[in-house]
Amino acid sequence: MTRFLVRRLLTAVLTLFAVSVLSFLMFFGLPRDPVSGMCPKNCNAERLERVREELGLRDPLVEQYANYMKGIVVGRDLGSSQGGRCDAPCLGYSYVNSEAVTDTLTRVLPVTLSIVIPAAILWLVLGVGLGMVSALRRGTVLDRLAIGFSLTGASLQLYFVGAVLLLIFTYNLRITPVPGYTPLFEDPVKWASGLVLAWFSLAFLFSAIYARLSRAQMLETLSEDFVRTARAKGLAKRKVYGRHALRAAITPVVTIAGLDVGSALGGTVITETTFGIQGLGRTAVDAVRAGDLPTIMATVLISAVFIVVANIVVDILYATIDPRVRLR
Amino acid sequence: MGKPEPTSSGVPDDRQSTTAADSTGPYLRVTDLRVRFDTEDGVVRAVDGVSFGVERGRTLGIVGESGSGKSVTSLAVLGLHNAKRTTISGSICLGGRELVGLGEEQIRRLRGRDLAMIFQDPLSALHPYYTVGRQIAEAYRIHHPGASRRAARQRAVDMLDRVGIPQPAKRFDQYPHEFSGGMRQRAMIAMALVNDPALLIADEPTTALDVTVQAQILDLLADLQAEFHSAIILITHDLGVVGQVADDVLVMYGGRAVEHGTAEQVLRRPQHPYTWGLLSSVPTLHGPADADLVPIRGNPPSLIDLPAGCAFHPRCGYAARTGGRSTGEVPELRPTDEPGHLVACHLPAADRVRIRTEETAHVGVQS
Ligand SMILES: Nc1ncnc2c1ncn2[C@@H]1O[C@H](COP(=O)(O)OP(=O)(O)OP(=O)(O)O)[C@@H](O)[C@H]1O
Numbered sequence: 001m002t003r004f005l006v007r008r009l010l011t012a013v014l015t016l017f018a019v020s021v022l023s024f025l026m027f028f029g030l031p032r033d034p035v036s037g038m039c040p041k042n043c044n045a046e047r048l049e050r051v052r053e054e055l056g057l058r059d060p061l062v063e064q065y066a067n068y069m070k071g072i073v074v075g076r077d078l079g080s081s082q083g084g085r086c087d088a089p090c091l092g093y094s095y096v097n098s099e100a101v102t103d104t105l106t107r108v109l110p111v112t113l114s115i116v117i118p119a120a121i122l123w124l125v126l127g128v129g130l131g132m133v134s135a136l137r138r139g140t141v142l143d144r145l146a147i148g149f150s151l152t153g154a155s156l157q158l159y160f161v162g163a164v165l166l167l168i169f170t171y172n173l174r175i176t177p178v179p180g181y182t183p184l185f186e187d188p189v190k191w192a193s194g195l196v197l198a199w200f201s202l203a204f205l206f207s208a209i210y211a212r213l214s215r216a217q218m219l220e221t222l223s224e225d226f227v228r229t230a231r232a233k234g235l236a237k238r239k240v241y242g243r244h245a246l247r248a249a250i251t252p253v254v255t256i257a258g259l260d261v262g263s264a265l266g267g268t269v270i271t272e273t274t275f276g277i278q279g280l281g282r283t284a285v286d287a288v289r290a291g292d293l294p295t296i297m298a299t300v301l302i303s304a305v306f307i308v309v310a311n312i313v314v315d316i317l318y319a320t321i322d323p324r325v326r327l328r
Numbered sequence: 329m330g331k332p333e334p335t336s337s338g339v340p341d342d343r344q345s346t347t348a349a350d351s352t353g354p355y356l357r358v359t360d361l362r363v364r365f366d367t368e369d370g371v372v373r374a375v376d377g378v379s380f381g382v383e384r385g386r387t388l389g390i391v392g393e394s395g396s397g398k399s400v401t402s403l404a405v406l407g408l409h410n411a412k413r414t415t416i417s418g419s420i421c422l423g424g425r426e427l428v429g430l431g432e433e434q435i436r437r438l439r440g441r442d443l444a445m446i447f448q449d450p451l452s453a454l455h456p457y458y459t460v461g462r463q464i465a466e467a468y469r470i471h472h473p474g475a476s477r478r479a480a481r482q483r484a485v486d487m488l489d490r491v492g493i494p495q496p497a498k499r500f501d502q503y504p505h506e507f508s509g510g511m512r513q514r515a516m517i518a519m520a521l522v523n524d525p526a527l528l529i530a531d532e533p534t535t536a537l538d539v540t541v542q543a544q545i546l547d548l549l550a551d552l553q554a555e556f557h558s559a560i561i562l563i564t565h566d567l568g569v570v571g572q573v574a575d576d577v578l579v580m581y582g583g584r585a586v587e588h589g590t591a592e593q594v595l596r597r598p599q600h601p602y603t604w605g606l607l608s609s610v611p612t613l614h615g616p617a618d619a620d621l622v623p624i625r626g627n628p629p630s631l632i633d634l635p636a637g638c639a640f641h642p643r644c645g646y647a648a649r650t651g652g653r654s655t656g657e658v659p660e661l662r663p664t665d666e667p668g669h670l671v672a673c674h675l676p677a678a679d680r681v682r683i684r685t686e687e688t689a690h691v692g693v694q695s
Pocket residue numbers: 365367372374392393394395396397398399400401565631
């Protein structure tokens with residue numbers, strides 16, 4: 001286990017290194033002047049020149065990259081126009097947002113976490129529950145309803161579902177406030193009520209997928225020999241399903257869920273845009289629009305971190321569930 | 329798996345005498361069992377009027393090609409078919425109790441306690457995520473709710489030991505994938521026998537194993553039968569295995585019984601052309617070593633749309649000698665001149681005996 005973790009962490013670091021090199025090359029290595037984009041207005045030639053200087057754009061690319069990495073690990077000094085000293089993990093300074101990128105991220109990251117984690121819990125419980133029930137009640141009205149739900153969910157788009165929910169709950173029934181983000185520890189009720197529509201729209205779409213997936217997995221598992229063995233022993237159906245079938249059926253679902261959550265944490269652009277909440281996803285899109293290189297770099301890196309971590313977590317979960325998988 | 333004694337075979341002599349569920353009869357008596365599945369393609373008549381009996385201490389071999397309804401029969405005895413899509417009629421009488429029509433909860437209490445089953449592939453039949461010992465202990469605790477965890481563990485370890493697994497206490501905590509094929513099947517047997525069932529159904533228990541291990545498993549079953557005095561139904565493709573262990577043999581074709589009798593009768597003096605075909609497609613120790621193995625021509629029939637009349641007639645070399653009856657009339661299972669030996673064939677009895685002695689002299693399995 002320890003050996004597995006060490007090895008996986010090393011692989012993870014290597015992966016992240018590769019991602020950082022590639023994106024750095026892509027964003028900073030292109031023969032295009034990144035500065036003009038960062039300072040669109042009120043920038044005279046002299047100021048542009050200073051910015052170029054302070055961004056280190058005159059240095060060789062390798063040195064620029066080394067500086068960037070040094071900033072992440074131990075922090076570094078940016079020029080006075082970039083707010084001076086920048087502590088680790090320093091991800092550079094955004095002229096567009098007029099703040100250190102790390103500050104932007106510490107602001108928007110909790111927003112995305114607040115959207116994704118409760119939504120993921122919802123969609124897993126709803127989706128897996130629905131899938132299991134419809135597999136066990138195969139062919140009944142309930143099963144048909146669940147299939148209908150899955151098809152609907154799979155064919156709808158988030159902005160549509162979001163808009164409908166907004167229209168009904170916020171503007172017509174006035175049950176929920178206009179969506180927005182309040183930090184959890186400031187006011188939990190406001191936190192939840194501001195995000196609840198986002199949770200349910202995400203959960204609706206994802207649980208449709210998960211219902212279908214877990215229904216198929218459960219049906220497949222129910223036809224397995226070991227389920228028949230469990231019944232032949234005289235085990236009650238409830239226990240056959242709960243103890244024997246569910247555990248096997250859920251394994252692939254866990255894997256996919258881990259990866260889905262990982263990539264959702266990298267930003268839920270459409271959700272954030274639909275509900276007007278500034279999370280990681282919108283920050284990334286805004287940065288791309290504004291050509292805000294340091295912010296783009298940082299969001300790419302952080303998404304990569306989420307995905308790499310999700311992969312490790314999935315591997316560990318898998319090995320916990322399935323003894324045939326050895327963590328070596 | 330004692331020597332065949334024709335007089336005490338569980339073979340019903342005629343339909344009437346088998347309907348009464350008398351407690352003096354065989355431990356399991358199946359009478360006119362019919363199992364039908366409603367599928368999208370039509371009604372599958374997987375078992376169509378099969379009768380047999382097994383006494384405690386004796387072994388019934390059920391043989392037949394793939395798709396002849398052997399597994400469906402045994403799953404019907406355990407009540408494991410999906411009630412919604414399966415229609416079962418006839419009678420399955422176990423130790424004086426009628427199982428057809430019994431509620432799920434009542435039959436569940438019998439499963440694993442009075443009757444148990446071993447499946448073909450022990451790797452897929454064991455849950456991959458639970459230790460072997462835990463699965464055996466679970467089987468014990470289902471029917472001994474008062475037993476403590478430790479008692480169940482002890483019982484499971486004892487059973488593992490009894491079926492010949494070395495270091496049973498250590499093996500208890502291992503997973504199925506850590507066992508070899510033969511050890512896994514031993515573990516399955518331990519699980520099936522953990523509650524001392526009076527009837528054990530083994531559905532091709534050795535098919536997935538290599539030959540030496542096969543023999544060990546069969547020996548083990550024979551030992552355990554002698555010890556626990558259980559009735560065994562052994563389902564197999566392998567007539568050699570049947571000859572080795574069965575007291576009685578039931579030959580199935582297209583969901584129907586075509587021949588039934590003691591192992592001696594069915595394997596040495598078979599009367600049905602299908603049984604001849606089965607026998608000439610296996611190597612024998614008696615026949616000339618260079619005798620060709622002749623597979624039965626053609627394929628097993630579709631159970632949705634069985635050939636009219638005798639289901640075997642399209643593949644039967646002697647169908648022409650029945651004067652058209654083989655295509656028009658389903659042959660009934662009728663007594664031959666040997667007591668307890670039944671055959672469902674339109675050929676006149678004298679013809680059957682003559683054809684067998686003339687054309688299939690080398691056929692026969694050591695019994
Ligand atoms: N649940 C089911 N629904 C529909 N058809 C079924 C079902 N179970 C079995 N059958 C059909 O019934 C027939 C008999 O199946 P069965 O499993 O009893 O054959 P078998 O004699 O055990 O063959 P094998 O030697 O291959 O195990 C097959 O044609 C099979 O397709």
